[in-house]
Every structure is written in structure tokens, then in C-alpha cells.
Amino acid sequence: MELSGKHVTVAGLGVSGVSAARVLAGLGAHVTVVDGGDGERQRETAAALGGEGITVRLGDGDTLPEGTDLIVTSPGWKPTSPLFAAAADVGIEVWGDVELAWRLRGTARSASVEGGGGRRAGVSAARSASVEGGGGRRAGAAPWLAVTGTNGKTTTVQMLASILKAAGLRTAAVGNIGVSVLDAVLGEEEYDVLAVELSSYQLHWAPSVRAHSAAVLNIAPDHLDWHGSMAAYAADKGRIYEGNTVACVYNTADPATEELVRAADVEEGCRAIGFTLGTPAPSQLGVVEGILVDRAFVEDRYKNAQELAEVTDVQPPAPHNIANALAAAALARAYGVEPRAVRDGLRAFRPDAHRIERVATVDGVDYVDDSKATNTHAAEASLAAYEHIVWIAGGLAKGATFDELVAKSAKRLRGVVLIGADRALIAEALRRHAPEVPVVDLERTDTEAMTAVVDAAAALAQPGDTVLLAPACASMDMFANYGKRGDAFAAAVRALHNNR
Structure with a gap:
């Protein structure tokens, strides 16, 4: 679609909506932003956009502006929104900001992917053979290596x-990770390849995206209120494989991810590549005697394997983090990256805060902040990394149930401290599946309650145990976000350490 002169409605006045509105206006579109809010923040943003010639309509996000040719939506807007129903009735397309970025990629630059300097150090001939994937691309449009999944996307x-x-490539981690894809593809910096995190929301509104290679790390119930069903959620995740040119990377421990590969319409020659924490079969990456190995991107994969890195090169070396590393390695190898760069890149990487982050050791007890574990699937992976645990859990359940999580983790639990609005749901699961485990139920929901939480956990713990904040719930009942929750935990642990 030629955007110049078109009337485009942008749904949402958040960060992605404002970015999309400005990009569209810069391309000559007539832009109207709609948002159901009408608070001080929205009014300030509306005033700024108005000064740039962008119309903003506050307090009404449901009515389709007259003359609209296209809608560009922020990721969080539900597909059932009246605005989209009205658009469907008259045949108007809805794009997400990722779809917009994909369609605009390469328009701001003319340099080729090699950047005029030939192939980068550490990238094999396989990369130059596979990068076009048979479909070609416009000059300057860096290929995407894309990642989705219920958990582990950002880390991977x-x-x-x-x-x-580490392979000498110009790249960036973009998408649902802080730097928008739109900013990356239209910015001044030229990239050889982009590492792109995509949420199920973003994928729902991005039907045209065609990655060089992509991975689905895992599929577990999440955001079902937005998608409407588990099947719809999984289908949106599976969109990431559509049109892949080189590799569809899946998790052998999660059959749903392989089923998504089987259902995908990919380019001829695109391969299914599995990753496993066990010994890999041909066309898989896995672990053998503490070594990450590749039996997919090697000559005669039925007889040979390539060492990539040691398990100890991955920090922290928890099982689910090793799985993340294998998925990242598979995508890099699909792009032609040499083994040494895989090792060096994993050694150099350190995860963001609040992801299995050891805060301190007090009286022989490790205190670990995994506040990012905001659903049961993430909490299960975190709990599996430790042998004896005092578990801090609770918050907003988002419709989740906890029986399976508790049943799988019961043998590891020394004790449990429950917090937050929906802690009773976890307490009931503990009574059913771990009745012998001592539970402290804290009714306080103020932000200062974390000191009492840590004190209660310390009283339950024994030397050699791990006190683990892996709440399996969202944080917004008590904290602004999971980061604030993790910060409060870390502060309380440091206070405990200083008082001993």
C-alpha cells in the first residue's frame, strides 16, 4: 500500500502508537490517533502530536474515523475491539507496528547487507548462501532472526x-524488548541482521512477516483473555514460522512447538531444527557430557557433531536457560555463524535483572530473584533449577491454576511464603498436593511487605536451601511491575544480610 495521501487511523497513544503515528505522518499519510483514555498524560501527548499535524481523538477508541484507509494498532488492543469490527465490516486492513516495520524495511537505506565491506569475520560461506533464502530482499533490509514463546523470549x-x-555482525536485539522494530528498520544505523523478539500480540497483527529463521521456545497458557482460547494463542505464536527460508527452530520437550512447524507454510528447503537438553538426534542441537553440540549445521549430521560451548559458559546454567542458549545457537548457526562465535557470545552474555538473579547468600542460604516468572510455566522452570527451596509466590493469577505446578514442584519445597491478591489459589493447590509443606500466608499487600516476606522465608530456610522469588503471578496488585517487585525483594535481602 502506498501510504502517502492515505488516511491512517492509529489505535493507541502509547509508545508504539506514537512512534507509528510519527512515522506515518513522515511518509505523507493523514494520521488520526484514537485512544479511549483522556487523562493528563494522553492530553500532553496529544498536544505534542497536534503540533506535528497529527489529529488525536481522546475518550473514544471504538468509533472508526470517517475516510479511514488503514488501521495501525498498538499490540495490546484486543482483536474483539469494536474499532476492528467496524473496520472488518468495510474491508479495512489492520496492521500492527511490526507489520508496518516489515513493509517499510529497507526504505531508508540503500546499502547492501554486506555494507560494502564483504562478509564479516566469523561468518561462514553458509551465511552468504542462505541469507537471501531464495526470496531476495530490498537493499538495506536486514533479515530477521525471530523468537517467540511463552517464556524465555527476551533472554534468548x-x-x-x-x-x-561475537561473529562481527552489525546487529541489535529489537522488538518486544525495548527497541521497537520500527525504529530499528528506519533508523540511521545499518544492520547485517536483526535479533527480533515477537509477542503473540505482535504476531497476531503481522501477517506478512517472513523471517530468515525463527524459534518458538515453548507454549503454555498465557494471555488467554486476549486471544480467546489456547488454540488461538498457539496459532498466533505459530505465525512466526510462516515463510521462513532457512530454519524453523522448535523445542523437542514441547510437542506443541513441533506441531506449529508442521503446520507452517515455509519456503522450499527450509529445515525443522530441534533443540533438546539431552543428546541431540540429527538436525538437532543438544547437550552431551556438559557440552552444547550441533548435529544440524554440520557435514554428515548423521555421523558428526560440532562442539559449540560448555554448559558453564551459560550463566546462570539453569536447565531452562541452557534451552534458551541452544535456541539462540540454532538461529545463529542457521545464519552461518561459526562455532567459536557461539561460545564467545554466550560467555559474554549476562541476563537482565530479575531473571534467576542471585542477590546474596545469608547464613548459608541463597536468595534468588526471578520476579520475571509471572506465570506458572516460568515458575516451574525456575523451581526445577534448585533442589531445596523456600518459595515466595503469589500476586495476580490472570486466570491461572496452580495444581500442576505445585504437584511437579512439591518434593523440592522446604516451605512457601504467599503474597498478593490471589495467594489463596496457590494455598489451595498446596493443601491438595503438598499438605506437609509449611506455608506462611501474608495478608499485607503494601509495598513494604517484602521485608516481612523475606524474614518469613529466612525463618523457614536451612543452610544449603534457596529462597526463590518466582511468583507465578503478575505483580500489579502490589507493585508497578515485576521489576519493582524484584527490587523490593533484593532490598529486603540486603537488609537481612546487613543485620546478620
Whole structure:
């Protein structure tokens, strides 16, 4: 679609909506932003956009502006929104900001992917053979190595970017990770390849995206209120494989991810590549005697394997983080990155805060902040990393149930401290599946309650145990976000350490 002169409605006045509105206006579109809010922040933003010639309509996000040719939506807007129903009735397309970025990629630059300097150090001939994937692309449109999944997306994309940088490639970790894809593809900096995190929301509104290679890390119930069903949620995740040219990377421990590969319409020659924490079969990456190995991107994969890195090169070396590293390595190898760069990139990588982050050891007890574990699937992976645990859990359940999580983790639990609005749901699961485990139920919901939480956990713990904040719930009942929750935990642990 030629955007100049078109009337485009942008749904949402958040960060992605404002960015999309400005890009569209810069391309000559007539832009109207709609938002159901009408608070001080929205009014300030509306005033700024108005000064740039962009119309903003506050307090009504449901009515389709007259003359609209296209809608560009922020990721969080539900597909059932009246605005989209009205658009469907008259045949108007809805794009997300990722779809917009994909369609605009390469329009701001003319340099080729090689950047005029030939192939980068550490990238094999396989990369130059596979990068076009048979479909070609416009000059300056860096290929995408894309990652989605219920959990582990951000860590995997950051690992992938670290590996690509170790190979001497110009890259960035973008998408649902802080730097928008739109900013990356239209910015001044030229990239060889992008490591792209995509959420199920973003994928729902991005039907045209065609990645060089992509991975689905895992599929577990999440955001079902937005998608409407587990099947719809999984289908949106599976969109990431559509049109892949080189590799569809899946998790052998999660059959749903392989089923998504089987259902995808990919380019001829695109391969299914599995990753496993066990010994890999041909066309898989896995672990053998503490070594990450590749039996996919090697000559005669039925007889040979390539060492990539040691398990100890991955920090922290928890099982689910090793799985993240294998997925990142698979995507990098699909792009032609040499083994040494995989090792160097993994060694250089350190995860963001609040992801299995050891805060301190007090009286022989480790205190670990995994506040990012905001759903049961993430909490299960975190709990599996430790042998004896005092578990801090609770918050907003978002419709989740906890029986399976508690049943799988019961043998590891020394004790449990429950917090937050929906803690009773976890307490009931503990009574059913771990009745012998001592539970402290804290009714306080103020932000200062974390000191009492840590004190209660310390009283339950024994030397050699791990006190683990892996709440399996969202944080917004007590804290602004999971980061604030993790910060409060870390502060309380440091206070405990200083008082001993």
C-alpha cells in the first residue's frame, strides 16, 4: 500500500502508537490517533502530536474515523475491539507496528547487507548462501532472526544478539524488548541482521512477516483473555514460522512447538531444527557430557557433531536457560555463524535483572530473584533449577491454576511464603498436593511487605536451601511491575544480610 495521501487511523497513544503515528505522518499519510483514555498524560501527548499535524481523538477508541484507509494498532488492543469490527465490516486492513516495520524495511537505506565491506569475520560461506533464502530482499533490509514463546523470549534474543556480535555482525536485539522494530528498520544505523523478539500480540497483527529463521521456545497458557482460547494463542505464536527460508527452530520437550512447524507454510528447503537438553538426534542441537553440540549445521549430521560451548559458559546454567542458549545457537548457526562465535557470545552474555538473579547468600542460604516468572510455566522452570527451596509466590493469577505446578514442584519445597491478591489459589493447590509443606500466608499487600516476606522465608530456610522469588503471578496488585517487585525483594535481602 502506498501510504502517502492515505488516511491512517492509529489505535493507541502509547509508545508504539506514537512512534507509528510519527512515522506515518513522515511518509505523507493523514494520521488520526484514537485512544479511549483522556487523562493528563494522553492530553500532553496529544498536544505534542497536534503540533506535528497529527489529529488525536481522546475518550473514544471504538468509533472508526470517517475516510479511514488503514488501521495501525498498538499490540495490546484486543482483536474483539469494536474499532476492528467496524473496520472488518468495510474491508479495512489492520496492521500492527511490526507489520508496518516489515513493509517499510529497507526504505531508508540503500546499502547492501554486506555494507560494502564483504562478509564479516566469523561468518561462514553458509551465511552468504542462505541469507537471501531464495526470496531476495530490498537493499538495506536486514533479515530477521525471530523468537517467540511463552517464556524465555527476551533472554534468548539477547543471547542471540551477543552471539551475532561475537561473529562481527552489525546487529541489535529489537522488538518486544525495548527497541521497537520500527525504529530499528528506519533508523540511521545499518544492520547485517536483526535479533527480533515477537509477542503473540505482535504476531497476531503481522501477517506478512517472513523471517530468515525463527524459534518458538515453548507454549503454555498465557494471555488467554486476549486471544480467546489456547488454540488461538498457539496459532498466533505459530505465525512466526510462516515463510521462513532457512530454519524453523522448535523445542523437542514441547510437542506443541513441533506441531506449529508442521503446520507452517515455509519456503522450499527450509529445515525443522530441534533443540533438546539431552543428546541431540540429527538436525538437532543438544547437550552431551556438559557440552552444547550441533548435529544440524554440520557435514554428515548423521555421523558428526560440532562442539559449540560448555554448559558453564551459560550463566546462570539453569536447565531452562541452557534451552534458551541452544535456541539462540540454532538461529545463529542457521545464519552461518561459526562455532567459536557461539561460545564467545554466550560467555559474554549476562541476563537482565530479575531473571534467576542471585542477590546474596545469608547464613548459608541463597536468595534468588526471578520476579520475571509471572506465570506458572516460568515458575516451574525456575523451581526445577534448585533442589531445596523456600518459595515466595503469589500476586495476580490472570486466570491461572496452580495444581500442576505445585504437584511437579512439591518434593523440592522446604516451605512457601504467599503474597498478593490471589495467594489463596496457590494455598489451595498446596493443601491438595503438598499438605506437609509449611506455608506462611501474608495478608499485607503494601509495598513494604517484602521485608516481612523475606524474614518469613529466612525463618523457614536451612543452610544449603534457596529462597526463590518466582511468583507465578503478575505483580500489579502490589507493585508497578515485576521489576519493582524484584527490587523490593533484593532490598529486603540486603537488609537481612546487613543485620546478620
